[in-house]
Structure formats: C-alpha cells, structure tokens
Amino acid sequence: MTPLAQSLAFGILVGGLYGLAAVGLSLVFGVTKFLNVAHGELLMLGGYAGFWFFTLWGVDPFLSLPIVVACLVLMGLVLYKLLFSRMVKLSEENKIKNTLLVGFGLSLIFQNLALRLWTADDRGITTSYSGQAFTVLGVRFPMVRVASLGIALVCLLALHLFLHRTYTGKAIRATVQDWEAATLMGIDIHKVYLLSFVLGAALAGVAGALVSVGYSIQPTMGLEWTLIALVVMVLGGLGSIPGTLVGGLILGVTQSLTSYWIGGTYREIVALLLFLVVLVVRPQGLFGSKEG
Amino acid sequence: MSGKRLVVIALVIAGLALLTVLPVLVQSDSIINLAILALLYIALASSWNVLGGYTGQTNLGHAAFFGLGSLTTRLLWLSVGWPLPLSLLAGGVVAVVFALLVGAPAFKLRGVYFAIGTLALAQVLNMTVGNMFPMITSLPAEYLATYQLAPRYYLFLGLALLTVGTAYVLVHSRLGLGMMAVREEEEAAESLGVSAFRHKLLALSVSAFFAGLTGGAFAFYHVGYYPQFPFGPVWTFDSMMMAYIGGTGTIIGPIIGAVFFVVAKELLALNLLELHLTVFGTLFILVVLFLPGGLVEAWGRIRRVLARRARAREVRLASPEQASGHQTVVGL
Amino acid sequence: MMLVVEGVDACYKDLQALWGVSLQIGEGELVALVGPNGAGKTSTLKVISGLLKPIAGNVLLDGRSLVKEPAHRIVELGISQVPEGGRVFTGLTVLENLELGAFGAKARKAKDESLRWVYGIFPRLEERKKQRAGTLSGGERQMLAIGRALMSKPRLLLLDEPSFGLAPLLVEQIFQMITEINRQGVTVLLVEQNVRAALELTNRAYVIENGRIVGEGSGEALLSFESVRSAYLGCAPSPGLAG
Numbered sequence: 001m002t003p004l005a006q007s008l009a010f011g012i013l014v015g016g017l018y019g020l021a022a023v024g025l026s027l028v029f030g031v032t033k034f035l036n037v038a039h040g041e042l043l044m045l046g047g048y049a050g051f052w053f054f055t056l057w058g059v060d061p062f063l064s065l066p067i068v069v070a071c072l073v074l075m076g077l078v079l080y081k082l083l084f085s086r087m088v089k090l091s092e093e094n095k096i097k098n099t100l101l102v103g104f105g106l107s108l109i110f111q112n113l114a115l116r117l118w119t120a121d122d123r124g125i126t127t128s129y130s131g132q133a134f135t136v137l138g139v140r141f142p143m144v145r146v147a148s149l150g151i152a153l154v155c156l157l158a159l160h161l162f163l164h165r166t167y168t169g170k171a172i173r174a175t176v177q178d179w180e181a182a183t184l185m186g187i188d189i190h191k192v193y194l195l196s197f198v199l200g201a202a203l204a205g206v207a208g209a210l211v212s213v214g215y216s217i218q219p220t221m222g223l224e225w226t227l228i229a230l231v232v233m234v235l236g237g238l239g240s241i242p243g244t245l246v247g248g249l250i251l252g253v254t255q256s257l258t259s260y261w262i263g264g265t266y267r268e269i270v271a272l273l274l275f276l277v278v279l280v281v282r283p284q285g286l287f288g289s290k291e292g
Numbered sequence: 293m294s295g296k297r298l299v300v301i302a303l304v305i306a307g308l309a310l311l312t313v314l315p316v317l318v319q320s321d322s323i324i325n326l327a328i329l330a331l332l333y334i335a336l337a338s339s340w341n342v343l344g345g346y347t348g349q350t351n352l353g354h355a356a357f358f359g360l361g362s363l364t365t366r367l368l369w370l371s372v373g374w375p376l377p378l379s380l381l382a383g384g385v386v387a388v389v390f391a392l393l394v395g396a397p398a399f400k401l402r403g404v405y406f407a408i409g410t411l412a413l414a415q416v417l418n419m420t421v422g423n424m425f426p427m428i429t430s431l432p433a434e435y436l437a438t439y440q441l442a443p444r445y446y447l448f449l450g451l452a453l454l455t456v457g458t459a460y461v462l463v464h465s466r467l468g469l470g471m472m473a474v475r476e477e478e479e480a481a482e483s484l485g486v487s488a489f490r491h492k493l494l495a496l497s498v499s500a501f502f503a504g505l506t507g508g509a510f511a512f513y514h515v516g517y518y519p520q521f522p523f524g525p526v527w528t529f530d531s532m533m534m535a536y537i538g539g540t541g542t543i544i545g546p547i548i549g550a551v552f553f554v555v556a557k558e559l560l561a562l563n564l565l566e567l568h569l570t571v572f573g574t575l576f577i578l579v580v581l582f583l584p585g586g587l588v589e590a591w592g593r594i595r596r597v598l599a600r601r602a603r604a605r606e607v608r609l610a611s612p613e614q615a616s617g618h619q620t621v622v623g624l
Numbered sequence: 625m626m627l628v629v630e631g632v633d634a635c636y637k638d639l640q641a642l643w644g645v646s647l648q649i650g651e652g653e654l655v656a657l658v659g660p661n662g663a664g665k666t667s668t669l670k671v672i673s674g675l676l677k678p679i680a681g682n683v684l685l686d687g688r689s690l691v692k693e694p695a696h697r698i699v700e701l702g703i704s705q706v707p708e709g710g711r712v713f714t715g716l717t718v719l720e721n722l723e724l725g726a727f728g729a730k731a732r733k734a735k736d737e738s739l740r741w742v743y744g745i746f747p748r749l750e751e752r753k754k755q756r757a758g759t760l761s762g763g764e765r766q767m768l769a770i771g772r773a774l775m776s777k778p779r780l781l782l783l784d785e786p787s788f789g790l791a792p793l794l795v796e797q798i799f800q801m802i803t804e805i806n807r808q809g810v811t812v813l814l815v816e817q818n819v820r821a822a823l824e825l826t827n828r829a830y831v832i833e834n835g836r837i838v839g840e841g842s843g844e845a846l847l848s849f850e851s852v853r854s855a856y857l858g859c860a861p862s863p864g865l866a867g
Contacts, residue, residue, distance in 0.1 A: 035404055086581055096404050097350060101536055101580045104529050108573030116566050167723070167732065174713045174724050181711040184673060186699035186728040186776065223525065227415065230408045239715075265423045272416045279409050280397045 002138040007260040008253060009139050015252025016149040017210055019245040021225055022232035023156060024203030030176050030238050031196040033095045034084055037103030040226030041110035042201050046072055046208025047217035048118060054125050061125050061213040062147060068209045069202045076201030079106070080194055088193060107222050114219035124216040148210040153245075155206055159199075160241045172196060176239060204229075231275045237288025246286060251275075311449055315442040324441050328513065330554040331448035332506060335455040336527065337534040337546035339502035342459050344532065345540030346468065347495040348475025349399075350407045353414030354531055357387040357500040359523030361507025363421060366429055366519065369511065380508040387504025391496050399492050414525065422520035430516040444513045451509050455502040460543050462498060471495050472541075537579050539586030548587050626651040626811060627672070627703075627780055632681030634671050641667040642835045644681070649780070649813055654806040656822040656829035657815045658846075664835040665815040666708055669782045672813070673705040674698040685780075700728045704778035708785050710769030714758030718749055721757050721768055725775030734777065742771040745801055763794040770801070780811045787818050799825055819846075 025039045036042075049071050053064040083106075087098050133142040163169035175182045175192045183189055211217060211225075228251065236247025251271050258270040278286070310317075315324055340354045361383035369379035394413060401409050431439065462468050470491045473481035478488050507522055530553070531546075538549025556575070560568035583590045627649040634642040642664050649655050657665050670676035672683055674695030683690045690698055704725075712721050722742060726735045743750040746767045752760065757768060766786055773781060783802065787795040799821060806812045816822035822829060829846055831839045839846065 029404070035407075083577065083581065093403065096407075098580055098584075100350070100407065101532070102577050104533065105573040105577035105580065108576070109570045112567060112569035112573065167727065170716065170720055170724055171727060173716060177713045177715050178711050180675060181707060181713065182724075183675065183695045184699065184705050184707060185724045185772070186696045186731075187724070188694070188696045227411065231412060234405065234408055265419075269416055269419045269423075272412045272419075276409060276412055276416070279405060279412075280400060283401060283405050 004260060005137070005139045007256040009141060010145075011253035011256030012249055013141070013145040013149050013252070014215075014255075015249035016152040016245070017207055017214075017248070018228055018232050018251050019236070019248025020152040020155055020203060020210070021207040022229040022236065022248055023159065023241060023244045024200035024207070025226075025229040026233040026236075026238060026244050027159070027196055027203070028200035029233065031172055032084075032088070032193045033092050034087065034099040034197070035096045035103065036084075036106075036197075036200070037100055037226050037230075038106035038110065038222070039103075039200070039204055039229050040222035040224065041107050041114075042072060042075065042204040043208035043211070043225045043229075044110070044114060044217060044219065044222050045075065046205030047212035047221070048114065048123070048208075049205065050209030051123050051125055051212045051217065054127070060127065061209060062151070065151070065206060065209055068205050072201045072205030073198050075205075076198035077194075079201070080197045084197060085190070085194070088190065107226075111219055111222060118219060120219060122216045122218050123212065125213045127213070130213075142214070145214045148214045151206070151210060155203060156241055156245055159203070163241075168195070231272065234283070234285055235275055235278055237285025240285070240287040243285060243287025250286075308453075315445050321441060324445055326554060326558060328441075328445055328448050330551055331445075331452040332510065332513075333530065333534055333550035333554060334452040334547050335448070335502060335506040335509075336531045337538070337550050338452075338455045338459050338543075339499045339506065340528075340531040341535045341540055341546045342462065342471075342502075343492075343495040343499040345535055345542070345545070346459075346463055346475065347471040347492055349492055349495070350532075351410050351496075351499070352407050352525075352528055352532075353410035354499070354503055355523055355525055355527040356414040356417045357391065357503035358507040358510070358527050359417060359421065359520075360387045360390055361504030362511040362522040363425075363507070363519055364504075365508030366511035370429070370432065370435075376512060380505060380512070383508030383511070384501045384504040387500040387507070388497050391500035392493070395493050395496050399489055399496075411525070411528075414523065414528065418520060418523040418525070421523050422518075425519035427518075428516050429519055436515065439515065444509070447509050447512060451502075451505055455506070456543060456547065458498065458502065463543065467491065467494060475541075533576055535586075537576065537586050539588030542586075542588045545586055545588045552587065625649065626686060627813070628682075628684040629668070629672065630682050630684070632668075632671055632678045632683065634667055634676055634678045636667075636676075640835065642671065642678070645671075645832070645835070645837050646681075647830050647837060647840070649811060651779075652806075652809065652811055653828065654803070654812045654814065654826040656826050657813060657832060658817070658819045658822050658829050659832035661817060663832045665817075665832055666784055667835075668832065669705055669784050669813070669815055672698075673703055673782055675705075699776055699778075700730070702776075702779035703782065704773040704776050704780070705782040706769045706773045706784060706786065708788065710765045712757040712760075712765050712768050712772065714756065716757055717753065718755055718757055718760070718768055719753040721772050722749070722753075722775050725772035728776060731776040735775070738775045738777055742774050745774070745804060746771050763790055763798070766790065766794075766798060767801070770798075770805075774805065774810070778810060780813065781805065783812065783814045785815055785817060787816065787821055795821060 021043055025036065028034055028036055028039075046068050049068045050061045050064055053059040053067060054061050059067075083102055084099065087095055087102070090098060127144070130144055133140045135141070163173055171182065171185075171187045172192055172195070174185065175187060175189060179189055182192070208217070232244060232247040232251055235250060236243035236245070254271045254274055255267040259267040262270065311327075314327060318324065336354070336358060339357075340351065343349050343351050364386040365379040365383035368374040368382050369376055374382070398406065398409060398413075463471075470481070470486045471494075473484070473486050474488045474491050482488055510522055534549035534553045535546045536549070537552055538547065539545030557568065557572060560571050564571060579586065585592070625648045629648070630646045632642055632645040633640065634645075645664070645668055647655075647657070647668075657668060659665055667676060671678050672690070674690065674693060674697070678691055685701060685703065690701070690703075693701070713724065716724070722739060723735065726732050726738055731738065748764060749768055749771050752764065757765065760768060770781075770783070770786065786798050786802065790798065795818070802812060802814065803825060814822060814825065823846065827842045829840070830837055831846060
C-alpha cells in the first residue's frame with residue numbers, strides 16, 4: 001500500500017506546481033488570446049534566477065521569490081512592449097497564430113542563450129533543509145516539495161481573490177468576456193492586456209523557482225513545461241483557477257500512477273493520452289464553460 | 293505569353309538543370325549534404341503548407357508523419373529486407389493511414405485546441421517510439437561500404453519536385469479553391485456546399501503522405517540515428533518557420549523559406565557558432581512582426597514600389613509640363 | 625449645444641459606413657436617431673463613444689474634440705454607451721456588472737451613491753444583485769445594461785436599440801425608465817429601429833438612411849420620409865424617394 005500512497009503523494013506535490021505553471025498561461029490566453037509558447041522559457045528563467053540567487057549570493061530560494069517575481073515582471077514588460085503589444089489589433093485567429101510563431105522565435109533565443117550562459121547541465125538547489133521530510137502513515141513528504149505546493153496554493157488563492165475581489169481583477173474578467181463592452185466601461189484594454197501578460201510571466205517565474213528547488217532545471221526544459229501548461233490549461237478549462245489546479249493535480253497523479261504501475265518511461269505518454277481523450281470528449285475542459 | 297513569363301520559365305528550367313547536374317559539377321560532399329538538407333526541408337515545409345498555409349489548419353504534429361515514414365521505411369528496408377522503393381512508399385502510406393485515423397476526431401477541434409491536440413499527439417508518438425526503439429539504428433556494413441551520396445541527392449530532388457508539383461496542381465484545382473475557402477471562412481464555405489471536413493482530410497492526407505515519403509528518404513539517407521529523432525517537434529517547428537518566412541499560402545514560399553533557412557543557419561553557424569540560434573530566432577520574430585506575408589509578400593511589395601516609380605518616371609518623361617505639378621506617390 | 629457631430633465620415637475596413645453625418649444635441653434633451661436596418665445608426669454611436677474613429681469630421685463635447693481620445697477616456701468625459709443587446713458580462717453578477725460601470729476613478733468614489741440611484745430606477749436589479757447576469761431575462765439584462773451605463777453618472781447616455789427583442793410591455797417599461805432618466809437630467813441619444821416607440825418618447829429625431837442624415841425634425845415632419853412612413857404606417861416604400 002505504501003509505495004502506491006507514496007506515488008500518489010508525489011503526484012499531488014508536483015501536480016500543484018503543474019497547476020501554477022498553467023495558470024499563468026491560462027490567464028494570458030484567456031484575456032489576450034495570445035498563445036505564448038515561450039511560457040515554458042519564462043518558467044525556466046524563473047528557475048535559473050532562483051538558482052543563481054542561491055548559488056552566487058546564498059539567498060534562500062523561498063526568500064528570493066519576490067526578487068524572482070520582480071525579474072520576471074520586468075521581462076514580461078519588455079516582451080510585451082517590444083513584441084506582443086504589436087499583435088493586439090489582430091483578429092483572434094491571427095493573434096493565436098502570430099503569437100505562436102513569435103513564441104517559437106523567443107524559445108529559440110532563450111534556449112540558446114541559456115545553453116551558452118549556463119551550460120546544459122541539470123541544476124537544482126540543495127539547501128540545508130533539502131533532505132528533510134516528514135512521514136505520515138509511512139508516506140514520505142519532502143519538506144521542500146510540501147512548501148512548494150503550499151506556495152503554489154497561496155499564489156493560486158491570491159490570484160483568485162485578486163480576480164474576484166478587486167476592481168482591476170473584475171475588469172480583467174470583464175475583458176475576457178467582452179472587451180468592447182469593457183472599453184465602454186472606461187476600461188483601458190491595453191492596460192488590462194499588459195497587466196495580464198506581466199502577471200502570467202510572474203506566475204511562470206514563481207513556478208520555475210519552485211521547480212529549481214524541489215526538482216531540477218535545464219536550459220531545454222521550456223518546451224516540456226509549455227506542453228504541461230497547455231495540457232493542464234485545457235484539461236482544467238479556461239477561465240477557472242480551481243479547474244486549473246485540479247487539472248494539474250490530475251496530470252501529476254496520472255503521471256505518478258503510470259510510473260508506478262507501468263513504468264517511468266510511460267508516465268508522460270499516458271498523461272498525454274488522457275489529455276487527448278478529454279480534449280476530444282470535452283474540449284472545454286473539466287471546469288470550463290462552453291464558449292462560443 | 294509575356295516576355296516576363298518566358299524569363300521566369302527559362303530561369304526555372306535553368307535552375308532545375310543546374311540542380312540535376314549538381315552532384316556531377318560539385319565534388320564537395322558538404323555542399324551536396326547541404327543541398328540535400330535544403331531539398332528535405334523544401335519537401336517538409338511544402339507538405340506542411342498544404343494543410344497549414346492553404347487550408348488554414350495549424351498542425352503542430354507534422355513531425356509525426358515524418359517520423360512514421362522514416363520508422364516504417366527503415367524497418368522494412370533494413371530489418372525486413374524489402375526493396376527500397378517499396379519501403380519508401382510504405383512509409384508514405386503508413387503516414388497517411390495514421391493521418392486518416394486521427395483526422396476525424398482531430399478536426400472536431402478548432403483553433404488553439406487543434407494546435408495543442410496535434411502537438412500532444414505527436415509527442416505521444418515521439419515518446420512511445422523512444423521507449424520502443426531506444427537503440428541507434430545503423431546501416432549494416434555492406435550498405436555502408438556501398439554508400440553513395442548521389443542517389444540520395446536525386447531521391448530528395450525528385451521528392452521535392454514531386455511534393456511541390458503535387459501541391460501546385462492541387463492548389464490550382466477546384467479542390468484547392470475549396471481548401472482556401474475553408475481557410476478563409478469555414479462556415480461560409482460550408483453553406484456553399486464545400487465540405488470543410490473532406491477538404492481538411494484531403495489536405496491532411498496529402499500533407500502526411502509527402503511528409504512520410506520525406507521521412508522514408510531520411511531513413512535512406514542517414515547512416516545512423518535514433519529512431520526517435522525524426523519524431524522530434526523541432527521538425528514541425530522548423531517546417532512552420534520556413535513556410536512562414538517564405539510566405540504561407542504560396543507555392544514558392546516554403547521553397548524560399550527552406551533555402552533561406554538552410555543558408556542562413558549555415559552562414560550564422562560558421563560565423564557565430566555559439567549564438568546562431570539566437571540570431572535566427574530574432575530574425576524570425578522580425579519576419580513575423582514586420583513581414584506577415586513572408587519574403588514572398590516582401591518581394592511583391594518591392595516590385596509594386598518599383599513599378600510605381602517606373603510608371604511615375606514614364607509620366608515625367610512623356611510630358612514634363614504635366615509632370616511638374618504631378619504628385620508621385622512612392623512607397624506604401 | 626452639448627454634443628456636436630459635424631461632417632463625420634467613417635469606414636469599417638474598406639467599407640464606408642457614414643457620409644458627412646452631422647447632428648446636435650443640447651443639454652438635457654432626449655433625441656432619437658431613427659432609420660432602417662444597416663443605415664448607420666450603430667456606427668454613429670460608435671463614433672461618438674470612440675469605438676470607431678472617423679476618417680473625416682469631428683465630434684465635439686462642449687466644444688472639445690473627442691476624435692483623438694481613446695474610447696475608455698471618452699467614458700470619463702461623461703459619455704456612456706449602452707451597446708446593442710446590452711452586452712452585459714454574463715459571467716459576472718449583477719452587482720459586479722454595476723460596479724464595473726463605475727470603473728473610472730471619479731465614478732468609483734461615488735459608487736455607493738450611484739448604486740442607490742440606479743436601484744431606485746431599476747428596483748428589480750437590487751433584488752437580483754447577487755445573481756449571475758447570464759441568468760437574467762432579456763428585459764432584465766437590458767435594464768442591467770442601462771443601469772450599468774448610468775453608474776458612471778454620464779452627462780450623455782447613448783442607447784443602441786434598447787427595445788430590440790423585447791416584448792411590447794417590456795418596451796413600454798424600459799421607455800418609461802428612459803424618460804425618467806432624462807427627466808433626472810441625463811441627456812439621451814436614443815437609436816431605434818422602432819420608430820413608433822421612439823417618436824412617442826421625443827419630438828426631436830434625426831433620420832439616417834444609407835449612412836447619411838436625411839432629415840431632422842418633429843413627428844409630423846418626419847413622416848415625410850419614406851423609411852419613417854413605411855415603418856410607422858406599415859406602407860410599402862415607393863421607389864425614388866430614398867435619401
């Protein structure tokens with residue numbers, strides 16, 4: 001029983017991170033209809049930021065999160081102003097296509113730069129408490145991963161509160177539903193787009209930093225995580241933060257259980273197959289609403 | 293037939309002639325290999341363009357067809373012992389069969405969901421093949437001894453010509469018109485009796501078949517590689533980039549894009565080695581943002597500007613008095 | 625004159641929708657803009673509210689030109705549009721919709737007061753304030769849309785076909801509320817296909833046909849226009865008299 005429970009535990013722990021990785025992309029796509037396939041690279045940047053703050057200056061990876069956020073906010077701003085703001089006026093279909101392409105270009109650039117700057121080695125952060133874990137009913141919960149899950153949940157909750165309790169958050173939700181009507185309320189769509197994009201980048205950065213502390217990072221991790229984010233985004237349903245979290249958990253648990261029953265090499269395959277089934281059967285995701 | 297058209301046709305024929313005798317003219321293997329790469333990309337980008345550029349379905353799983361073709365051909369040719377032509381054909385066929393199987397559910401998805409779904413599906417194949425065939429596949433000794441580059445070159449040349457030729461014929465037929473109608477306004481096309489599903493499936497099949505054949509040629513060409521390699525998403529993304537750089541929705545676009553891609557990468561790699569992908573990525577982004585129709589459209593714009601200037605010049609020469617008060621509109 | 629539209633030409637991509645449109649609205653007036661389907665009524669409203677930028681002509685609010693201002697700024701300047709169909713945010717609650725109507729900094733400060741005002745005109749909205757807007761009936765959605773536009777305490781309210789798709793009894797109710805809103809000091813420009821109803825509300829209307837203003841005046845004067853007559857009296861239009 002215990003190895004199975006252990007698998008489940010690991011699946012849940014990583015699933016929370018999957019949800020966090022996806023929610024940034026979901027927010028950006030939902031609001032702006034930009035399909036930023038370089039989202040995974042932003043996550044990677046967050047990972048390396050956390051890694052270097054720790055390795056060079058000894059800053060604890062959890063404490064450096066605000067700085068990582070600041071870095072990614074800056075990056076998001078630059079990317080938006082330079083590139084993505086030029087695509088705001090396109091039709092929805094062209095927005096998706098063009099941002100897809102620009103995302104490719106960006107991922108080429110970021111991967112190449114990361115490879116040159118930081119080498120292809122796997123990196124991870126090992127702190128003084130990295131090995132600690134607490135055990136419940138024979139199941140081992142590494143402290144670092146539990147803390148990461150906790151932070152991920154806090155971020156998701158904060159985002160939810162932001163979108164539902166603040167004026168700006170409601171303006172964002174309104175823009176998702178009907179941007180023209182939102183304009184008529186006096187909402188500056190460009191500011192909403194910018195804010196969403198930057199928020200998305202920040203969330204990716206946090207996820208990346210958490211990955212570097214509990215797992216490992218490489219310059220080539222971008223595509224893998226972009227795919228995870230895309231899968232979880234669709235699985236959970238656009239526009240639903242709880243849905244995205246659940247989607248992440250489902251993906252994580254599916255991978256773990258597959259690893260346990262069939263073998264590690266098949267964990268991603270089964271997860272993707274599950275995703276494809278959901279996509280065909282219920283494309284709006286588990287919690288999404290049927291949108292026109 | 294206008295003089296210009298004759299010039300174009302003459303150029304094309306000259307170009308083809310040159311391509312045909314290239315292996316004889318040029319003794320350098322590295323140049324032939326580069327040419328092969330370009331021809332491979334021409335075929336791959338053109339086949340992607342049939343579904344992506346002309347029918348408007350952004351397929352992010354193109355590598356699956358390429359991979360299936362290469363896997364099938366390699367297995368049948370080396371392990372089972374089939375003659376090469378049959379193995380190649382089988383590669384194309386397997387790719388098409390796969391396409392038809394997944395086409396029906398796939399085309400239920402629209403827009404971004406279709407893109408993500410095809411990407412996920414291709415990744416499933418990628419990883420499954422990686423699990424099932426983890427060992428390198430190498431040409432056995434007797435084939436290695438008799439390995440010649442020229443036949444491989446001609447295979448790719450023929451393949452590129454066949455792919456481009458088929459695309460050309462298809463696009464200029466009624467079916468091609470239907471495909472473009474589906475791309476522009478799917479619902480309107482349906483209401484006119486154009487079955488969107490059938491046209492998409494046709495485009496998908498053509499796209500898959502030629503990508504599969506190209507995969508088979510890849511299997512014939514490479515001495516040793518991991519069977520998983522041609523399934524990698526990089527092949528899809530590269531094909532897309534080439535099609536967009538050259539200009540999707542045109543026949544010549546993928547060709548220009550492929551040549552540009554190969555040449556640019558080679559030049560950049562020679563000069564900048566470490567950062568050539570960075571430069572390339574930047575170039576690509578610039579093209580997407582500022583040259584939405586790719587190089588084909590850029591060329592079209594240049595021609596229009598030149599034509600306008602030529603016309604204005606004619607007016608000035610014809611009647612200087614008229615021309616002095618005449619506003620010449622130059623540029624866009 | 626509070627609002628002056630002069631000589632506006634406007635296009636959607638390559639299609640010209642408005643030719644030399646001019647109209648004037650004085651403070652406190654209730655003016656109607658009537659015309660057949662596709663005549664350019666919505667386009668005119670969009671030019672005023674800033675969603676559509678004219679290629680020629682001007683829009684002046686108290687003498688100040690609006691054509692260079694982005695749409696969200698025009699709301700702050702005191703013009704609020706209720707788009708066709710209301711276009712409430714169906715995923716948000718009634719209260720959230722209303723709150724968003726008071727998005728601008730000034731309006732936000734006066735939010736509670738505005739809410740009381742709007743609830744006063746539309747008591748049904750207060751009853752349903754926690755409900756998701758998507759669950760409201762057509763008439764209630766229209767009321768919500770108008771209430772939402774009022775939350776910014778606009779000086780000028782632009783209404784795009786508020787009667788559309790509503791049962792006659794509801795139309796009457798809505799129009800009564802519009803009259804009341806106008807009575808409370810809000811200038812109103814009402815766009816309507818339902819000429820009969822519009823002319824009951826006000827005696828001053830513009831007629832627009834094929835993107836051009838073809839006339840202005842009171843009820844009787846308007847009857848001379850073909851489109852108005854056919855709409856009002858149900859006669860078939862006779863050829864040769866279209867603007």
